[in-house]
């Protein structure tokens with residue numbers, strides 16, 4: 226439309242001749258959007274990293290056989306005592322097997338469920354590490370290494386050697402980094418493993434495992450399922466734990482309940498296990514948005530002020546425009562478009578600055594024992610943040626421009642013309 | 646003779662600071678091609694009347710017709726359009742957009758009307774400036790020209806859309822006699838050759854004497 230072009234041209238001329246004020250207003254928006262982008266990219270990057278850390282290596286459902294006292298004691302079952310009050314002191318759990326009965330059919334059954342991405346077996350066993358005269362207590366877990374890599378990012382925690390090397394070696398062990406350090410062992414060395422029963426097996430170290438949590442790295446090692454079964458002298462169906470990964474984490478709770486009922490096993494879902502973790506994520510998001518919105522509100526007030534001032538200074542122009550045939554709406558459009566131009570320019574600049582800053586943060590080295598896979602600060606460049614940021618800028622400048630422009634629309638030209 | 650502008654029983658009050666009946670029962674017509682001037686003592690209500698006739702002031706009683714169409718009570722959008730297309734207004738003080746060039750100031754009403762191409766508008770604008778002897782300042786910024794020049798730029802701007810009527814509030818108040826005569830001649834020529842109507846407030850008796858009709862005002866009334 227020709228009309229709009231004329232009006233935009235007037236708006237532009239005003240902005241250009243008052244370049245300092247325009248720049249101040251735009252910089253307010255730039256600052257707000259820039260910090261929003263930087264904050265949100267960094268915070269969600271951090272969230273994502275923690276998600277990966279906890280969620281990717283934690284099974285969505287962990288199935289095992291808990292050793293606990295029977296809920297019904299024999300006296301409860303005996304019908305002659307049905308209407309009496311029975312008190313049994315010092316109940317102890319019945320010595321029960323840790324193994325999951327029928328583990329392999331259960332795994333097969335779970336793997337057929339369309340919600341399940343994968344269900345894989347583990348054998349957890351307490352052992353002693355023996356090297357020379359040193360003897361250390363620890364855990365040896367039998368795993369299906371390739372599936373662990375695929376489902377639970379196991380590869381990230383193998384700091385030396387490779388998962389494939391374990392797969393290829395029936396007598397191989399992925400030794401915990403803490404254990405290796407204590408016993409001054411390294412790849413290629415041998416370590417003796419003793420079961421609780423006292424049988425000793427020599428295993429070859431094919432890699433080192435580091436989770437980042439010292440308490441774990443000081444005791445935990447991994448071997449193939451078969452190796453552990455052999456060490457324990459158990460058959461191929463000896464499985465103590467089943468880890469399940471789902472396609473959708475939301476299915477974890479109902480499926481865990483179903484498994485508990487169906488198989489009379491303990492099934493812990495990830496949400497119950499990591500309830501406090503989600504709270505942390507929510508609070509970090511809350512902080513990000515609270516800070517960004519505050520900054521934008523401040524920027525909005527800046528625009529509001531400057532437009533108000535601009536309108537005050539441009540009273541004459543407004544009166545002239547109205548006298549020569551521009552309508553109140555046209556005049557409102559002039560000031561609205563000024564606000565929007567400030568918002569668009571300031572916002573785009575803010576996106577650029579946010580992009581630059583978050584890139585800078587993303588390239589800063591961030592190395593910590595706890596996170597072996599991370600070398601720089603985590604940044605999440607989600608294009609949605611840029612879309613949201615820009616919309617934020619436009620909406621806040623629209624709101625900031627609305628009242629002043631409404632005022633300009635209502636200005637009575639006769640009063641101004643008389644006033645001179 | 647066709648009537649261009651007609652005021653019927655126009656009354657206006659200022660309510661602040663005290664109730665003041667500034668225009669009292671104004672009735673008159675301006676015909677096509679007529680060059681009328683309004684004279685009267687300072688403070689008798691000439692400017693007030695002109696603001697009403699130019700549709701900028703809507704707070705009055707009575708009826709106003711332009712081209713036999715009732716203007717009173719029309720919507721603001723419509724009034725803006727009427728001002729843009731049919732009325733050229735020259736203020737008592739020169740009113741230009743100071744950040745724009747002289748040429749842009751003159752072109753602005755035509756751009757708003759958007760009936761012609763930009764090239765045509767520019768050509769017409771330069772033509773109007775040339776008639777008023779200020780072609781050479783076309784590219785200057787409106788804030789950098791003299792008072793008399795500003796007044797002529799304002800006249801050029803009032804002419805750009807070839808309006809049906811030009812209203813002027815002392816349009817020659819800031820001009821020397823030579824330029825004042827020039828503006829008078831331009832007005833006269835436009836009214837005779839193009840049938841443009843003119844309604845001009847002036848304190849210059851010589852100027853008024855040369856017009857077709859003098860409307861004498863006193864104390865908010867038309868005396869003759």
Ligand SMILES: Nc1ncnc2c1ncn2[C@@H]1O[C@H](COP(=O)(O)OP(=O)(O)OP(=O)(O)O)[C@@H](O)[C@H]1O
Pocket residue numbers: 643659660661662665667686687688689690691692693694
């Ligand atoms: N906004 C207002 N409120 C109250 N009274 C006003 C207002 N504007 C003008 N007046 C009064 O109305 C009367 C007419 O004013 P107006 O400007 O129309 O006079 P004028 O005839 O144009 O005078 P001049 O020749 O000096 O320009 C004056 O007495 C003035 O004081």
Ligand SMILES: [Mg+2]
Pocket residue numbers: 691692693737814
């Ligand atoms: Mg006056």
